[in-house]
Amino acid sequence: MINRQELKQLQSLTSVPALSILLPTHRTSPDNKQDPILVKNLVNEATERLREEFSNRELAPLLNNLDKLVNEIDYPHTLDGLALYVSHDFAKLYYLPFSVPARVIIDQTFATRDLVYGMHRSLRYWVLLLSQASTRLLAGTAETLEEVQDKNFPMEMTGPGGTAPLPYHADSSYLDDRHRRFFQQVDSALTYYDDQEFLPLVVGGVDRQVSFFQEVTQYPQSITGIITGNFDKATLPELAPQVWSAIQPVRETQRQDALQELENAVNAQMVVSTIGEVWRLANEGRGKLLLVEKNYHVPAIVTEDQHLQLVDEPGGTEVMDDAVDEIIEAVLAKGGNVVMVDDGSLSLYQQIALILRY
CATH class of the missing domain: 3.30.1330.30 (Ribosomal protein L30/S12)
Structure with a gap:
């Protein structure tokens, strides 16, 4: 899932020409067999349009970047859309969990409208599955879940009560305090992903651990849903229906709030x-x-x-x-x-x- 920081970086790049190629793709066979054909057709269209305005010498670095990027596309693992952004000194592709119309855009900046639309049309949110053994972070876009696996997550509770045994004299209040401290670390790590964006957050886990997280989190206003249970081994397809039920009402609320804000602003001129x-x-x-x-x-x-x-x-x-x-x-x-x-x-x-x- 492209985040707001990546989007801002993409929007800040200025280059002539800046080529954007967007298209819908398919997750399953046999539909996905048509995806490479559509990519080839759009690349041909882009190349023809570019050659009408620029010389072969001017285009060489861009076309070289475009060829490399097209060769990187992992067609068996595409989602619902694909976006390719290419200039003389930049090339990046994004697999999108939402469909976009097939378009070739040549401009001074990259065309990000369809990404912005997809990000807003398809509700984006986080899912935090609490566990001392393996706290997991999932990025949600509509009904699609992607697991974050990086330097922060999954996160394991280390030390006494986690990777090490409890001290002989420890009681239940000691272990509760250890859990609170661990979930403070989890909460701090969330800042890396949600800085200044404050997406809705679904929290999952056993009741006691959810309660501890609610005590220590700096994002109480972002928690829009709670699912209970042990999700250490749950697969993404198993999680998706339960998570979607918890988050679905948020999207309509956001749109209605925006239209109400518009009405209020009209009255205030x-x-x-x-x-x-x-x-x-x-x-x-x-x-x-x-x-x-x-x-x-x-x-x-x-x-x-x-x-x-x-x-x-x-x-x-x-x-x-x-x-x-x-x-x-x-x-x-x-x-x-x-x-x-x-x-x-x-x-x-x-x-x-x-x-x-x-």
């Missing part, structure tokens, strides 16, 4: 909803919350006086294939938030609305 004004104020850092209908895309250019001017068709280095993507990036880069809503939800606001800080 703190909303703009023409794309030109949204563009200007987002880039000035005045955007608190951007609401966008999920299928709203418009190509545009920036005029000499820095105004946004819509055009009929994408194409050419001066044209942004999707101005909405650029607005999303600007809002996030300035510390604002983005919520994608269903088509038609913003019919009174021309499909896009920006709630202002001031």
